[in-house]
Amino acid sequence: MLNKLFYGDNLEVLRRHIKDESVDLCYIDPPFNSKRNYNQIYNNVGREDRAQAQAFIDTWTWDDFANQGLAEILENYLGHFTSQSIDLISGLTKVLGKDSLLAYLISMTLRVAEIYRVLKPTGSFYLHCDPTASHYLKLVLDAVFCPQGGDFQNEIIWKRTTNAGSSKSIANKFPSNADIILFYTKSESYIFNKIFTEYSEKYKARYNKQDERGLYYLDNLKTYSEERLKKLISENRIEYTRKGTPRIKNYLHEGKGIILDNVWTDIQSLNSQAKERLGYPTQKPEVLLERIIQASSDKGDVILDAYCGCGTTVAVSQRLDRKWIGIDITYQSISLILKRLEDSFCEGVLTEIELNGIPKDIDSAIALANKKDDRTRKEFEKWAVLTYTNNRAIVNQKKGA
Numbered sequence: 310m311l312n313k314l315f316y317g318d319n320l321e322v323l324r325r326h327i328k329d330e331s332v333d334l335c336y337i338d339p340p341f342n343s344k345r346n347y348n349q350i351y352n353n354v355g356r357e358d359r360a361q362a363q364a365f366i367d368t369w370t371w372d373d374f375a376n377q378g379l380a381e382i383l384e385n386y387l388g389h390f391t392s393q394s395i396d397l398i399s400g401l402t403k404v405l406g407k408d409s410l411l412a413y414l415i416s417m418t419l420r421v422a423e424i425y426r427v428l429k430p431t432g433s434f435y436l437h438c439d440p441t442a443s444h445y446l447k448l449v450l451d452a453v454f455c456p457q458g459g460d461f462q463n464e465i466i467w468k469r470t471t472n473a474g475s476s477k478s479i480a481n482k483f484p485s486n487a488d489i490i491l492f493y494t495k496s497e498s499y500i501f502n503k504i505f506t507e508y509s510e511k512y513k514a515r516y517n518k519q520d521e522r523g524l525y526y527l528d529n530l531k532t533y534s535e536e537r538l539k540k541l542i543s544e545n546r547i548e549y550t551r552k553g554t555p556r557i558k559n560y561l562h563e564g565k566g567i568i569l570d571n572v573w574t575d576i577q578s579l580n581s582q583a584k585e586r587l588g589y590p591t592q593k594p595e596v597l598l599e600r601i602i603q604a605s606s607d608k609g610d611v612i613l614d615a616y617c618g619c620g621t622t623v624a625v626s627q628r629l630d631r632k633w634i635g636i637d638i639t640y641q642s643i644s645l646i647l648k649r650l651e652d653s654f655c656e657g658v659l660t661e662i663e664l665n666g667i668p669k670d671i672d673s674a675i676a677l678a679n680k681k682d683d684r685t686r687k688e689f690e691k692w693a694v695l696t697y698t699n700n701r702a703i704v705n706q707k708k709g710a
């Protein structure tokens with residue numbers, strides 16, 4: 310299979326182009342319902358080359374899309390919605406009213422139902438969000454996954470920075486410093502590779518004895534047979550306490566490390582100096598994706614990111630020998646991903662990609678120029694400028710067309 314990059318709305322792409330049960334792992338990092346304004350700053354060589362382009366505003370309004378989405382869920386369009394999803398959205402309509410939060414949850418329900426469909430029976434799903442709506446999103450995900458044999462596995466807390474900011478910027482509450490990643494699987498039988506992290510210096514201090522094999526500490530010998538004890542003694546792995554109780558030598562070099570739990574404090578969000586930074590405001594660190602991809606997939610597996618932004622999932626999948634499918638609604642993302650892949654991997658990398666949704670002839674270019682649903686604005690201009698500069702142009706939103 311060729312890797313696939315789609316330019317378009319992920320709902321349409323999922324429905325039209327992604328087959329049932331064809332994906333091993335899906336990670337998504339959709340725009341949150343956080344009323345944030347994202348200004349994409351494209352950093353070029355020097356400060357003077359900086360230009361801004363507003364890619365999307367992370368707020369939601371009750372509009373025609375929300376009305377249409379609500380109708381599709383309530384009518385069980387294509388038979389893709391569980392009765393629990395239908396009842397949930399119908400109930401939330403009463404509780405929340407037709408407002409921005411409901412519009413956001415409808416948009417997510419539509420898409421998660423498709424993601425569930427395209428996951429293989431052994432597949433996993435990670436939804437990256439924040440506490441603004443994570444409690445509602447968990448209801449949405451429970452209603453899609455659990456009635457169909459899937460299950461909730463973890464709520465991962467990702468502590469983004471070691472220091473949450475100066476005291477000046479902190480309001481009268483605890484600083485918010487964590488994103489939430491909800492992890493679901495399509496069935497009880499799924500791929501999971503345990504991850505171990507390095508022992509901390511504090512933890513290592515317990516290895517306070519040493520012999521010719523290396524550092525060790527004495528641990529309780531839980532249940533053991535006479536035979537096993539004899540074997541351990543012959544291997545010089547036993548020491549006795551003063552009271553004569555046998556204890557086993559636990560060697561530092563034989564430990565795998567500390568098993569990673571659901572609270573991730575060792576990955577920093579990208580700062581302005583980070584080498585991998587591409588100037589995309591919501592860019593996630595590669596190590597974060599590396600962890601998710603390694604835990605929930607094997608080499609050759611297919612990874613989907615339906616909100617792929619500047620392509621962190623795509624780039625890490627490529628590096629870890631996975632196949633990938635990326636979808637984004639803005640041409641700037643597509644362009645940035647092509648450039649990122651070209652800069653990070655060998656020249657042939659672009660020939661292994663099937664590019665979809667990008668104008669390939671005059672008719673489709675005209676269609677893009679005349680597109681009514683230009684939510685992300687000036688897509689035709691961005692496509693034209695970026696394409697004819699081999700993805701090297703800097704898009705300056707202020708100058709318009």
Ligand SMILES: C[S@@+](CC[C@H](N)C(=O)[O-])C[C@H]1O[C@@H](n2cnc3c(N)ncnc32)[C@H](O)[C@@H]1O
Nearest residue numbers: 318319338591592593616618619620621637638
């Ligand atoms: C938070 S960013 C993802 C950032 C990404 N994880 C990274 O590391 O670069 C969300 C992305 O979703 C895209 N997006 C928003 N709505 C979309 C839709 N309906 N279909 C496809 N992409 C969409 C936006 O253009 C944006 O690039």
